[in-house]
Amino acid sequence: MTNNDPSPDTLLAQGGHFIDSETRAIVAPIHPSTTFGRDERYETRGFVYARTANPTGRYVEALLARLEGAEDALLFGSGMAGIATFFETLRRDERVVAPRIMYHGSADWLRRLAERRGIDVAFFDASTPGSLEEVLGAGDTTVVWIEPSVNPTWDVIDVRATARAAHAAGAILGVDATVTPPVTLRALELGADIVFHSATKYLAGHSDLTAGVLATRERDARWQDIHSARTGMGGVLGAFETWLLLRGMRTLHLRYARQAANALAIARHFERHSRLAAVLYPGLESHPGHAVAKRQMRGGFGAMLSLLVDGDAALARRIATRTKLFVPASSLGGVESLIEHRATVEGPHSATPANLLRLSVGIESADDLIADLEQALA
Numbered sequence: 001m002t003n004n005d006p007s008p009d010t011l012l013a014q015g016g017h018f019i020d021s022e023t024r025a026i027v028a029p030i031h032p033s034t035t036f037g038r039d040e041r042y043e044t045r046g047f048v049y050a051r052t053a054n055p056t057g058r059y060v061e062a063l064l065a066r067l068e069g070a071e072d073a074l075l076f077g078s079g080m081a082g083i084a085t086f087f088e089t090l091r092r093d094e095r096v097v098a099p100r101i102m103y104h105g106s107a108d109w110l111r112r113l114a115e116r117r118g119i120d121v122a123f124f125d126a127s128t129p130g131s132l133e134e135v136l137g138a139g140d141t142t143v144v145w146i147e148p149s150v151n152p153t154w155d156v157i158d159v160r161a162t163a164r165a166a167h168a169a170g171a172i173l174g175v176d177a178t179v180t181p182p183v184t185l186r187a188l189e190l191g192a193d194i195v196f197h198s199a200t201k202y203l204a205g206h207s208d209l210t211a212g213v214l215a216t217r218e219r220d221a222r223w224q225d226i227h228s229a230r231t232g233m234g235g236v237l238g239a240f241e242t243w244l245l246l247r248g249m250r251t252l253h254l255r256y257a258r259q260a261a262n263a264l265a266i267a268r269h270f271e272r273h274s275r276l277a278a279v280l281y282p283g284l285e286s287h288p289g290h291a292v293a294k295r296q297m298r299g300g301f302g303a304m305l306s307l308l309v310d311g312d313a314a315l316a317r318r319i320a321t322r323t324k325l326f327v328p329a330s331s332l333g334g335v336e337s338l339i340e341h342r343a344t345v346e347g348p349h350s351a352t353p354a355n356l357l358r359l360s361v362g363i364e365s366a367d368d369l370i371a372d373l374e375q376a377l378a
């Protein structure tokens with residue numbers, strides 16, 4: 001975003017206006033065409049075949065790039081398609097450093113690359129000061145990959161400090177900012193080189209499509225390679241889903257503000273609850289990452305939190321079946337509230353505490369959500 005750009009709220013609300021200059025329609029058109037004709041000089045208008053680029057996609061990618069302050073952005077058919085494409089560009093002699101606790105799909109994919117492709121993958125402990133520097137010092141790292149709010153414990157990683165450490169070690173910093181969309185955290189401004197979102201979550205916001213996005217500080221050689229890998233592996237987002245994503249994004253700022261306010265109300269209410277061992281939410285002053293979260297996030301502390309029940313996995317799972325409004329289901333970021341026992345879905349590699357219940361807070365009434373959790377805990 002340049003200094004003359006409107007605020008993200010305005011960019012989002014007006015996303016898609018006047019793309020069709022002939023009609024000045026305020027809703028973006030969909031271009032389902034997979035192929036594009038050449039003119040009398042055998043020239044294209046910039047589009048050849050939809051697996052490389054599609055006009056609906058290019059428009060939404062440009063909007064995402066503006067929101068992130070990026071030079072370019074690329075959409076993918078799911079978040080994991082974006083992550084897998086990014087890591088596909090790593091060469092055999094590269095080394096990746098990532099937090100031990102993070103989204104399990106990314107961790108599983110990194111382990112697979114380590115086993116099958118010989119890429120050196122090392123994990124650091126995000127809650128131990130000095131752990132990142134120690135792991136960086138143990139090898140020649142090319143990529144550091146983090147989540148600013150670590151899923152699902154919500155430990156906070158200082159993006160600016162991590163960027164400094166990564167760059168000092170000669171590595172680039174990639175940030176999975178899925179739970180901290182650009183209305184709250186702008187990773188490139190904080191020093192990251194690549195920012196990723198599962199657009200399935202807050203960007204789309206209605207649990208009705210899967211999508212991913214990568215955005216880059218620079219259109220460098222790695223970025224060209226990412227684009228080639230997307231074309232080669234074919235993980236593009238279809239035109240209809242792209243359009244639906246744009247429709248969802250137009251209310252991102254409103255949804256996210258309400259969801260974050262609801263999450264804070266829930267966290268405050270349950271902070272000292274007799275049935276709970278802890279509430280993990282960076283918006284609570286008692287949270288060890290509160291000060292960093294306050295520095296790097298705007299307008300709230302996100303809409304994800306976790307409850308540690310005072311008991312074992314069986315008790316946690318039982319509570320997750322007793323809620324009437326919170327739906328026991330995977331995923332996050334939609335307008336509806338979800339509850340999930342993460343250790344169950346993460347499987348044998350899970351490093352998540354067995355008594356942890358993850359909440360994705362929606363836009364319902366905070367009072368109703370609190371009452372629902374109270375009755376389930378009772």
Ligand SMILES: Cc1ncc(COP(=O)(O)O)c(C=O)c1O
Pocket residue numbers: 078079080081103105106147151176178179197198199200201210211212331332
């Ligand atoms: C933090 C994070 N990153 C990446 C992903 C993967 O995205 P998708 O499910 O859209 O493939 C998820 C999905 O839950 C996620 O929560």
